[in-house]
Amino acid sequence: MRTARTSLRSRIYSVLRHAILLTGGVVMLFPFIVMVSTSLKPPSEIFSPTFTLLPQEWYAIENFREAFTRVPLARFILNGLLVGATIFLFQALFALPCAYALAKLRFAGRQMTFVLVILALLIPPQVPAIPLYIGMWQLGILDTYAAIILPSTISVFGIFLMRQFFLQIPDDLIHAARIDGLSEFAIVWRIMLPTAIPALTAFAILSFVWNWNDFFWPLIVIQSEHLATPPLGIVFFDNAEAGTNYGPLMAGAVAITAPLVIAFLVAQRRFLEGFAMTGLR
C-alpha cells in the first residue's frame, strides 16, 4: 500500500521534472528550430502570419544554392576550419608544457605563476582588444589570418584545464620516464600527451567552437571578404541582401552551425569523459 503510494508519487514527480526540463529544452531549441524551418521555406511563407514548422512548398534547394553562390560560404567555412585548427594546435603546443610544469615540477614561484594563470582567466577577451589592435597595426598584419590567430595562440583556460588533468597522473609514471632516459620535453610529448588525449579532445572542442563562433575579434581585424570566418561571413551576407531575404540567410546559418553540431554528436562521449577526468564536471 505504502510502496504503491510512494511509487505513484515518485512517478508524478518524475513526470513533472521531465515536463520542466522539456519546456526548458524547447525554449532553448526554439530559435534553432525556427532557423532550420525558415531555411526550408520560400519568401512568401516566411512572412505569412501563421507559423508552420514544415513548409507547404519545399524551397530548401533554392535557399541553400542562393546561400552558397551569393557569398563564398564554402570559403568562410574553410577559413573557420583553418583558423580554428591552427589556433588549437598552438594552444596545445603551449598549454601542454606549461600545464606539466605547473602540475608536476617544483620550482620557485610555481604557486605565483598558477595564481597569474587564474587571474588571466578572469580577464574578458575584450579588455586587451585595443592594445592588441594597435600592436597589429604597427606590425602591419591587420586583415590577415595571422591577425585572427595570433591573440588566441596561448589559452590560459587550456593551461588550467590540462594542469587539472595532469595533477591526477601518478608521479611514479614520470619518475619511470626519467629513469628510462626521457628529457622533460620528451616526457611532455611522449608520456603526458598520449595520456591526456581525452582531456585534450574536450579542450579541442571547446577551443574550436569558441573560435568558430567568435564574432568580435574577426570583426575588428578583418576587412576582406575572402578572409572572413563564418559568423563574419553571415554579416557580409546580411549587408549584401539588405536584410529582407531570410531564407538564404538562414540556410547560410544552418550551413555554418551544422558542422559543429554534427561534430559534437559524434564526439559527445569522449567530450564528457574528458571533463569527468579533469574533475570539472
Added chain:
Amino acid sequence: MASVSLRGIEKLFGSTRVLNGVSLDIADGEFVSLVGPSGCGKTTLLRILAGLEAQDAGDVFIGGRPVDDLPPKGRDIAMVFQSYALYPYMTVAENMALPLVMRRTSFAQRLPVIGRMMPGTGRTIRGISDEVSAVAESLAIDHLLARKPGQLSGGQRQRVALGRAMVRRPAVFLMDEPLSNLDAKLRVQARTEIAQLHRRLGATFVYVTHDQAEALTMSDRVAVMMDGELLQVAPPQDVYADPQHVKVAEFIGTPQINLVPGRVRADGGVEVLGMALGIGVSLPEGSTVSVGFRAEAVGMTAEGGGHCSALVQHIEHLGSEMLFHLGANGLERTVIARIHPARSPGARPGDSIGIELHGQRAFVFGKDGRRIPALPSATTHAPRLFEPGAMLRTASA
C-alpha cells in the same frame, strides 16, 4: 656491476625530518632489503638513490663514483615501482623497449616519419626488439608483448615492470615494494623468482618492503629502518636472533617478541617479576630494563612452576606449531609461547599453567632501546639452569 654507498643522507620535507643521517654500504652484487613500517622513509631513500629526489645533506656513491650531480638516467640504475608505472597507452613491447630506444637512438631517429628513413634506424630498432623478446621470454611474458598494460593481470604487470628494468642491464636494481599489489600466493612465488633473478643477473639489488617475510627470505642483508634511521643492518638470521634495538626486535619476527619489564640487582643479575633470569648486565642496581623473549624462548610448565602463573587465553593451531596466548599474573601484555604440537602440554583456554622464561635466550634492552650485552650472572637463584641438559628437563616438564 657496482657497489652503492650512502653517507649521512638527510632529507626534510618542509620542517619534517624524513631521513636522519642514513649511511649504508652495499657491496657489488649484494641483495639488500630496506624494511620498516609505513612512512619511515624507505621510498624517499630509494628516490634519493635513484636521483629522483635531491637530498638535503649527505652523498650517494654508485660504483665508487659520487653521483649527486647526475640525473637518474646517468646513474646506471633501474627501478621497479610499487604501482609498476607502466605507460598505459604503449604496448608491453613498447614499454620494455623505451629505455633502450632512448639510449641507442638519436633525437632525429626518434622523429615519427623522418626517423625511419635515417641510416641505421631499422637495424637499431630490430636489435632492440630482439633484446626485448629475449627478456620477455626469460620472464615468460613473450605472448603478452602486443597487449596494453590495462589488459594484463597484476602479476603480469609486475613482470613487465621487471622486464622494463632488465632490458637495459643496469648495474643496480631498485625495487619499491614490487610485490605488494599481488595476492598472497603469487607473492610467495614472485619472491622466489626475484631471488633467482638476482642470482642470475649478479647485479646489486636494493629492495624496499614493509613485509619482513620478504626481507628475511630474499636478502643477503636486511636494513631495518625506523623513523628515518637505520637501526640495524645485518644478515636475516642476525636481525632475528641478535636484534640490536628493541624496535628491531619488535618489528622482525612473527608472532611479535614478548617484552617484559626487568630490573637489575645489586650483583648485576637481571630479574623479571622478582625472579632471576640467570643473566647479568653491567648496569647500576635498580636500573629498569626491557627483556625480550621470542615465542620459542617461552616454555610452559605445570601450575605453580616456572617464573609465574598464567591463564591460557587463546590457542592458535598453525599446523607445524601452536601459539599459546598467556595472560601472566603481574604482566600487562599477554605472553605468546611457541610450542611444537608434539610437546603440547594439552592445556585448554581457561587453564592455569606456569610460564618458564629462558633467560639464556633473552635480549636485554636499555631505556634508550639499545641492546645491552648480557653476561652470565655470578649469582643466581636458579643455578640448575647452568647445567647442560637441565634446560631441556625444565622445558619438557
